[in-house]
Amino acid sequence: MITSKANPKIKNVVKLQKASERRDQNRIIIEGRREIERAILCGFIIDTLFICNEIKDYSSELMDRSSWIKANIIEEVSLEVFEKIAYREGSDGLLAVAIPKYADIKDFKPKKDPLIIVLETVEKPGNLGAIMRTADAAGVDAVIIADQRTDLYNPNAIRASIGTIFSVPLFSCSSEECIEWLKENDIKIFCTYLKASIDYLEADFTKGSAIVMGTEATGISDIWVKAADQNLIIPMNGIADSLNVSVTTAIVVFEAIRQRRI
Numbered sequence: 001m002i003t004s005k006a007n008p009k010i011k012n013v014v015k016l017q018k019a020s021e022r023r024d025q026n027r028i029i030i031e032g033r034r035e036i037e038r039a040i041l042c043g044f045i046i047d048t049l050f051i052c053n054e055i056k057d058y059s060s061e062l063m064d065r066s067s068w069i070k071a072n073i074i075e076e077v078s079l080e081v082f083e084k085i086a087y088r089e090g091s092d093g094l095l096a097v098a099i100p101k102y103a104d105i106k107d108f109k110p111k112k113d114p115l116i117i118v119l120e121t122v123e124k125p126g127n128l129g130a131i132m133r134t135a136d137a138a139g140v141d142a143v144i145i146a147d148q149r150t151d152l153y154n155p156n157a158i159r160a161s162i163g164t165i166f167s168v169p170l171f172s173c174s175s176e177e178c179i180e181w182l183k184e185n186d187i188k189i190f191c192t193y194l195k196a197s198i199d200y201l202e203a204d205f206t207k208g209s210a211i212v213m214g215t216e217a218t219g220i221s222d223i224w225v226k227a228a229d230q231n232l233i234i235p236m237n238g239i240a241d242s243l244n245v246s247v248t249t250a251i252v253v254f255e256a257i258r259q260r261r262i
Helices: 008-015 019-025 033-041 059-063 079-085 125-138 155-160 175-184 222-227 245-261
Strands: 028-031 045-051 073-076 094-099 115-120 142-146 170-173 188-192 209-213 230-233
Touching: 008 079, 028 033, 028 155, 033 045, 033 094, 115 125, 115 175, 115 245, 125 142, 125 155, 125 245, 142 175, 170 175, 175 222, 188 222, 188 245, 209 245
Parallel strands: 045 073, 115 142, 115 209, 142 170, 188 209, 188 230
Antiparallel strands: 028 094, 045 094
8 A cells, every 4th residue: 555645656647637747747637436437448558557545445346357447557655645636526446547539630530510619829728638528428429629728638627527428539739720620521510609690590500510618718719710601699688798708618519419319
């Protein structure tokens, strides 16, 4: 059992709380049984699994390595050490260091008439995670991050997604590359935009569609406005002029799903 916070493995996990370290080491942190199980289910490799039996006793499960626990290395740690590496409250005593998956959008071959979510310059990991939950629930074919500004596997994004961030194809590229790929694959571009737009309920999402969301502060940029086949708006009946980006995404995506079921 690891009982010292000065243990090199523990010190390295703390380092991985920084995006630069995760990038340099090509490793990510996943905390929580549900999130770790989903990562394993989706083919992610668990490098090291840290277990705190003082929070929950996993001893019997460790005796059976054919169970859900799949890791190259399993380390039991004390409560004091686990509290050092944990990043959320109410943890269930499991934290994994895993190998991320990154893919090139140019290698992605979508099915006929795919439904894609594009997030331009998404900045908040919590919003990314919430949108990944929507993408998973709706069966979206892919999520593309255009002009990335946040770490795709930020621990808070993983937590907000409750592990669904591992289940949906996720790509990162420039806006120019993304637009080119969408055009090449005959996917119509629908941008949420306040000006010169139609009600989202009037749009036709039954063919290949990309629903593009911008940041809450500035919305989408001109390159997307010009590239759009149609700009969309969600009518507001109150004094608010906008919704949280994850809420907006869910509204439009599930309208697209509704149309595809008719």
